[in-house]
Amino acid sequence: MRKVIFDLDVLRSFVTGMELGSFAKAAERLGRSTSAISAQLKKLEEQAGTPIFRKAGRGLALTEAGETMLGYARRLLDLNDEAATAIHGADLEGWVRLGLQEDFGETLLPEVLGRFARAHPKVRIEARVVRNAELIERVTSGKLDLALAWSDGFRTTHTDRIAEVPMCWVGPAHGATQWHADGGEPLPLASLEAPCLLRSIATKVLDHAGIGWRISFVSPSLGGLWAATAAGLGVTVRTPLGLPVKVRPMAPGEAGLPPLPKLDLLLHRAEAEANAATERLASIMLQAVRQTVDATPQGRVFADAPNYELVTA
Numbered sequence: 001m002r003k004v005i006f007d008l009d010v011l012r013s014f015v016t017g018m019e020l021g022s023f024a025k026a027a028e029r030l031g032r033s034t035s036a037i038s039a040q041l042k043k044l045e046e047q048a049g050t051p052i053f054r055k056a057g058r059g060l061a062l063t064e065a066g067e068t069m070l071g072y073a074r075r076l077l078d079l080n081d082e083a084a085t086a087i088h089g090a091d092l093e094g095w096v097r098l099g100l101q102e103d104f105g106e107t108l109l110p111e112v113l114g115r116f117a118r119a120h121p122k123v124r125i126e127a128r129v130v131r132n133a134e135l136i137e138r139v140t141s142g143k144l145d146l147a148l149a150w151s152d153g154f155r156t157t158h159t160d161r162i163a164e165v166p167m168c169w170v171g172p173a174h175g176a177t178q179w180h181a182d183g184g185e186p187l188p189l190a191s192l193e194a195p196c197l198l199r200s201i202a203t204k205v206l207d208h209a210g211i212g213w214r215i216s217f218v219s220p221s222l223g224g225l226w227a228a229t230a231a232g233l234g235v236t237v238r239t240p241l242g243l244p245v246k247v248r249p250m251a252p253g254e255a256g257l258p259p260l261p262k263l264d265l266l267l268h269r270a271e272a273e274a275n276a277a278t279e280r281l282a283s284i285m286l287q288a289v290r291q292t293v294d295a296t297p298q299g300r301v302f303a304d305a306p307n308y309e310l311v312t313a
Contacts, residue, residue: 099127101148
């Protein structure tokens, strides 16, 4: 089998067009003509050796091979961009204070810190994994430079809307949930301690659907919540991001539970223009978020999410 070396410029046009939802917009963003973008996409299909697009009404959609290609294209571009910024920012120094929701502590954080440390070993990072209210308080008081948090309607002075993530009911990984809406019993609900944004949303949805509920378990941390849910003490509500193997997202309509809304994911910053180290960490984190959300059914990264670039002197 011949070795294929994909053209990174072609991959960038492909990824940009998919993220913007239009290759005409991609041409404008990248400073190319639409005919040049079309030629690049044709070249990509030739290199792939299989169709990556299919007709979908008056537009185009990705084939299964195209979906696979998109995932790898993003990874190749991220690695290329990481290498470029690592070279130019090899002497980057400073201190960055980062805060994240617990949902990202075991999945997103190790990847982000690992990538950043490899590229910028002289920069020190202080990371805090805490809940929404504390993240917002720490950003507004200047105790954090960056914070990734769910939207509760409040925005700090410098806030970027990054992605939209579906919420889901969560039950034990093994065995069916014993409760059913037709059973006449209130739903046993496992929850984090109040105030809890997702708990408030869940109870409002249940009230609107006329489904009774009771708090069956309260935990100060996600670890306790996962243990209780896995043991069958109650159903909980989160997003599909960061779920451990001992629990599972329940199928839509399972047990007669009503559908849940989506949550916006926000990036709060302490300053409008941060130092180079903070900007670079934000860039790596947003790349990781994009990959995670894109792999989530019904998850969506906003096309106008900021593109952070390394600032060099």
